[in-house]
Amino acid sequence: MKKILFKTLKLQNFCGIRSGVFDFGEDLTVISGDNGRGKSTIANGIMYTLFGTDTNGMQLDIKTFDENHNIIKEIEHSSELVMLVDGDEISFKRVLTDKWKCDKCTNTFKYYVDGELTTAGDFSKVVNDIFQEDPFSWCICPNLFLGMTWQNQRAFLQSLAGYISVEDITKGEEKYDYLVELLKQKDIDAILHHLKHKRTEVQKELDAVPIRLAELDKTLPPKQDWKALGKEGDELQEKLAEIGNKIQQIRTGGADRVRLDGIRKKIEFAEKRKRMMEQGADKESTDNMTKHQSDVLNANAAFNKAESTVENLKAVMSGYPTTEVQINAQIEDCKKKVSDLNKRSDEIAKRTWEWDDKEGFCPHCGQALPIGDVQLLKQESQNRFNSQKAEDMKELNNEFAKLQSAYTELNKELDKLNDDRQTTTNQLVKAHQALKDAEKHKEEVDADAPRTYEQILAEKEEYQQVVKEIGELQSELDNPSESNEDNEKLLQALDEEQKPLSDRYDEVLGLLASKASYDNIMTHIEAAQKDKAIFQEQLDDIDDKLNITNEFYQLSCKALEDKVNQHFRFVKWSLFLPKLDGEKKPYCECYHNGVPYSRLNGAAKVNAGIDIARTIGQFYDVSVPVVLDECESVNHPLSTGGQQIRLVVSKDDKLKVEYFALTTMD
Structure with a gap:
């Protein structure tokens, strides 16, 4: 250096x-x-x-x-x-x-x-x-560097960072592959500009589609069931031809036959209505019977279940007294055993140590043992006595503890038994009420007999009218008439029948005529909808590429800042300025602990200058x-x-x- x-x-x-x-x-x-x-x-x-x-x-x-x-x-x-x-x-x-x-x-x-x-x-x-003059002066007076335009500061700092390869940023991730190829031809700013321009153009095309669709909808005739209209038109044509033939027959002397054909058709139509009502009554009576049978089965099942619950709870209640007697017997047994233990405890407490003078003589020669040995034997005898007494008391206390534990558990069982009995009693009260409700519901279901086929038809006023109408028509059929007055009435009736049919036939023909226009406009609508899907797909693809490109741009920004800032110890540099849309534009600002240089106090500005001078000197290998x-x-x-x-x-x-x-x- x-x-x-x-x-x-x-x-x-x-x-x-x-x-x-x-x-x-x-x-x-x-x-x-x-x-x-x-x-x-x-x-x-x-x-x-x-x-x-x-x-x-x-x-x-x-x-x-x-x-x-x-x-x-x-x-x-x-x-x-x-x-x-x-x-x-x-x-x-x-x-x-x-x-x-x-x-x-x-x-x-x-x-x-x-x-x-x-x-x-x-x-x-x-x-x-x-x-070199510029870095020489920056090192001597760092404020010269800090007073430069941000563009000049940034240019120098970029030279500090050196070359950053695309691979350094992408780390080999596949999602950046398309971008790697593009970056060989143009820089990242040009790519972003191209993508944004393309997105704007595609968005315009996409926004225009709803306008096209709205215009087409305005001219689109109402959609019809074209097949049904064609069939209806054929049927109307056939009916009109039939009515025309009848009119011709009446005018050429065949009035009675026309009248009789009309009556027969009315009878046929009335019979059809009658059959439909009979079929409906049959279905309704069958459904009623099926539902009634299902209700009976469900009511019986609910009653049996409620009855079984009551019986089970009664059986449980019947077991409580026996269990209570057994627990109380065990409690009394515990009390008796405790009384016995107390007696044994008193006996042990009353036991005292006694010395047998015979123990002071040798068992072999019968001579008195030395006083020291006798005293030792007495002490050992007394120790054995006390030890045995303590052992007996310990054993007695253990037995007492076990009895106390058993007594406590038995009382807990007795409390639980009383709680269970109360719970079961409450459940039994509810079960009795449920049984009573189930029995009442069963009686109501049994009493609610379903309406029969005959009852349904008898109650249906329309059915009675149809039956009467058939009878009257049959009577009229059996009494033919050929008077001129009847012929005029027939012609008038046929004219009245013909007019609405003719009007409807003209309407159907008009609707069928709009089918060609409908099909043509629908073809354009389908094309517009297809275009919309294509434009949306293109837009989604551009958005994906924009996201990846922006992500790459963000990473490249961070990589540049990281490489620059690794040269500095006191200050850091922000080389990009975030915009409102989340993107970043080139910029350059020095800061320390998040505070921009322009807002630092005097001390921090001095140290910032020292750090900048040190970094510039190290970069050029000059002190x-x-x-x-x-x-x-x-x-x-x-x-x-x-x-x-x-x-x-x-x-x-x-x-x-x-x-x-x-x-x-x-």
Whole structure:
């Protein structure tokens, strides 16, 4: 890594500093002083010497003014910066002299590299050979980079990220295959633009379909049952022909035959109505009988079930007394056993240890044992007695505990028995009521006899009228009449019958005539509906591709931001700006902990600048001094690992220069 150090800055008649020499330490140099003491002038002096601008990248008028704010004329203004580049010393100097003639001033600029006069171009070339001018100035004054347009910032940051391949983004997922091929021909923005344009065109076509359908619907004749209409037309034609024949027959002397045929047809029609009513009555009586039988079976089943439930509950109730007697007997047995245990406990408690003096003699020779041995034997005998007594009491307590547990369980069983008996009693009351209801329902079903075939017909007034009508027609058929008056009545009746049939026949012919128009319009409607399905399918396909393309675009945005941000430690960069429709457009904004640079406090802005300078230097593999103004606002400025010159506002009347060691940035 190339290492650049600022060694000394010499200023003469430079922006208010008449003469000043400032030495810089290899690590950290802190220059402090009150406002207006020249701290910023030092920073401008460094930038002016190297690049001819101030710390904001603007042209700088370095001339010195007197107390009345008049330019001090015809004096030499100069700035000289001595640097070390990888240990080699090099100096840069700019000199400005002016000649005044009345109010007209002629400025002369001279440029020196290592004390030798050179041209402005060669001067800049030497600086540029040490380090490219733009990144060189960004590293010295990071605010220059932050003050650039977002487009220029973004262009540099993209160069930091380097090449990001399509495969890096897609990870080989099949859904991106179509996009991979397209990206070989055009960029992602062009693909998105094409898809959106195509979607707009297809959407227009799709939106036009309902309008086409609405127009077609307006002209579409009502749909008819064309087959039924054709059949009806044939039947009407046949009936009209038949009526015409009858009229002709009456007018040629065949009136009686026409009249009789008419009566027979009326009888035939009446008989048909009569048969239909008889069939309906037969079906109704059969359905009634079937339903009644089903109701009887269901009522009997419900009654039997209710009766069985009552009997079962009675059987359960009958078992409770026996169980209660058994439990009470067991409880009494427990009480008796407890009484026996209490007696045994009293007997054990009354037992006392006794010593048999015979135990103090030897069982073999009969001589008295030593007193010590006797005392030992007594102690052992007493211990055995106490141990046995304790064992007996323990056994007695165990038996008592078991009896107590059994007694508790028996009482629980007795309580449960009483609860069960109460529950069963309640169930039995409900079961008796259910049995009573089932018995009543059974009686009602048995009493509700279904209506018979004869009853249904007898109650049907229309059936009686039809039977009467058939009788009257049959009587009329048996008494023929050939009077002229009857003939006129027949002709009149046939005319009345013919007119509605003729009107309906004309209507049917008109409807049948609209079938051709209906079929033609339906063909266009079906074509429009087919187009709608095709356009919708195309739209769905475009939407799928748009979603995949947008997803790829989002991933590529994230990949670019991730690659850029991995170079920075304090700040992050947002390279895309979300739009209202969810898409992103290129942008560039620096932020720290989610807060944009423009809204950061002074301390954070200083550290942001340090991080940017460090990153730029590392990218170009150059260690460049950083000049940081307004450092009084930050307690812990970051370190780039290289030279830092910090300018701090203090209450000192004169500039104070201090040197410190500097640790590298984490």
